Amino acid sequence: DAGITQSPRHKVTETGTPVTLRCHQTENHRYMYWYRQDPGHGLRLIHYSYGVKDTDKGEVSDGYSVSRSKTEDFLLTLESATSSQTSVYFCAISGDSGQYFGPGTRLTVT
């Protein structure tokens, strides 16, 4: 599983609260990604990182921010969660033989 973990694995939060999801990798990969998965939409890229402190937006970045202060950690923050951000969030890394996903975080915003 490419040494990728995500925390928490499940979270329920209220509208308007801040939420931070963590992705941790053990294999020193340069590229890391955050996707969200919703029925009928497949996997959509939120933000990605190509190195420490180097990040860029994906196709659905509004309402999300990221930070990468260490190679092994990539954080996704919802500054003020909304019900439309209820989703399953996957972190991924890009290795020599392709992109590999973490186990996912199921986030429910009530």
Next chain:
Amino acid sequence: GENVEQHPSTLSVQEGDSAVIKCTYSDSASNYFPWYKQELGKRPQLIIDIRSNVGEKKDQRIAVTLNKTAKHFSLHITETQPEDSAVYFCAASVGGATNKLIFGTGTLLAVQP
């Protein structure tokens, strides 16, 4: 912007039959095309990929074909088994950078025993 269309959205086959899933992409610079399998409640798993310098790649019962002129690629599964039942996603690289992918919306494959 870049787009990947995937068809069909659902596919039901009898065990032992073949299954074909098709994708088209819009970015003519795309050069890397992976396929993922996702079982219920699990993470997507990379099962096969193809780069634009080849037209076909096989791995046991699965194969992928690529037609760069028409900008479409397909996943072929032969001799399907119940454990092949899952959602399959295609993806295409954004431009020539294999590190950024656009995904199709997925195909739910059901293999009936």
